[in-house]
Amino acid sequence: MxxxxxxxxxxxxxxxxxxxxxxxxxxxxxxxxxxxxxxxxxxxxxxxxxxxxxxxxxxxxxxxxxxxxxxxxxxxxxxxxxxxxxxxxxxxxxxxxxxxxxxxxxxxxxxxxxxxLDADGYVSFGGLKGRSQPKQDPPVERDLCLTLEEVYNGSVKKMKISRKVLNDDGRTTSTREKILTITVKRGWKEGTRITFPKEGDQGPNKIPADIVFIVKDKEHLLFKRDGVDLLYKPDIPLKAALIGGSIEVPTLDGRVIRVPITEIVSPGYRKTVVGEGMPLVGETGSGDLIVEFNIVFPHSLNQSQKSLIKQALVCVP
The missing domain is CATH 1.10.287.110 (DnaJ domain)
Structure with a gap:
């Protein structure tokens, strides 16, 4: 037998x-x-x-x-x-x-x-004076690059990772791919950390590392994020800067808002549109849209134009 x-x-x-x-x-x-x-x-x-x-x-x-x-x-x-x-x-x-x-x-x-030895006659799962206690690898950090539209509206990202997993023998490993799903919440700030516990490489007698994704803003053609506010820098002609008018501003959710110019715009002038910035995470409301005008001066003026401008500004201090 x-x-x-x-x-x-x-x-x-x-x-x-x-x-x-x-x-x-x-x-x-x-x-x-x-x-x-x-x-x-x-x-x-x-x-x-x-x-x-x-x-x-x-x-x-x-x-x-x-x-x-x-x-x-x-x-x-x-x-x-x-x-x-x-x-x-x-x-x-x-x-x-x-x-x-x-x-x-x-x-x-x-x-x-x-x-x-413990009361039952064997060493606890902590190991021999701590030597066999499995240790966790340091977190594996990766950038999660998002467009401002994805952060403004919320989105779902699928991230493919490759990692080592233990085979059935408990000693050798093989490389496999896995898809991690990230639900992007509206208004997530740059630097937000999303942690997937113990999704790193497996191995004998060790705890897999956490995988951490860190939010990074992709460069945008029109807007720049400043905390919860959005900064927008449109060009306006000198005429509009002096006598007023309005500009149209596209939003990150597909709308178009009209921003009136009712004051003389000098270099560095900013106009605030309340509530048109980034959403506040976990709260109602939003930041503001900050419009910083870039005044476009004419390249040249003929003599007649100069005379007219001079007459118009004769009483201006």
Whole structure:
């Protein structure tokens, strides 16, 4: 009769992956040859390592559950007529141990072995004095470049990422693509950070990094954002600057508003249109539209035009 890996780890066949890990954690620490010098401890340590190596890998565990140790190690024919090579334990139980706990020799930190064990006889999932505690990689930051129209009206962005994911063996990785959906809220400011927790590269004994998208404004042909306000710099002729008129301003949501010019426009003059700026995030209302006129002077004047202007301005201080 072949080995019963469940009995070796002291668990039942319906044990979860967590139960398998807990059992291995407890027994590998108990029988490790560096700490346990009792006769037969090293053999027990090898048995525990092989049992965990089989039960921690889903395909090997399924084969063992159906066909036992003999079927697992002998290999099996497939429906396609191929032959799946049988399982052979590599025999390096110390490698199983270090792969599980992390580091080249994590057991070297157990100078006070009894103090590390908890009430149930095994180390908590925090690891050996913290050495096996998985660490999270730093956040991966990427720019999310948005047009002012997308921020003004709200939009949905689909961002494709490539990342490494763990294979079924829990050790090797492969690269796969994933689409992350970002719902852009109206009025998001430059610098807004959108975080997708743990969507970075996966790997053994580590926590994937968060992926963070940071809002950046794309350059616009007409407008520039200034906080919650929009700055618009139209050209107006000298005539309009002196005697008035109006200009038409297109908006980011497709409207056209008429801005009257009722005062003399001097260089640097600004006119505020209340409520026509960027939406306020999470609030009602909007910023303002700031119109900063650029006065276009004529390139030349004939003598008659100069005389007329002189007469018109004779009483102007």
């Amino acid at each position: 072949g080995k019963d890996y469940y009995s070796i780890l002291g668990i039942t066949r319906d044990a979860s992956d967590i139960d398998v890990k807990k059992a291995y954690r407890k027994l590998s620490l108990k029988y490790h040859p560096d700490k346990n010098k009792a006769p037969g401890a090293d053999n027990k340590f090898d048995e525990v390592g092989e049992a965990y190596d089989v039960l921690c890998e889903p395909s090997r565990r399924i084969t063992f559950d159906k066909f036992g140790e003999e079927g697992l190690k002998a290999g099996l024919p497939t429906a396609a007529g191929d032959f799946v090579e049988g399982y052979t334990f590599h025999g390096n139980s110390r490698k199983v141990f270090t792969d599980f706990f992390g580091g080249d020799n994590p057991f070297a930190d157990l100078f006070n072995f009894e103090a590390v």
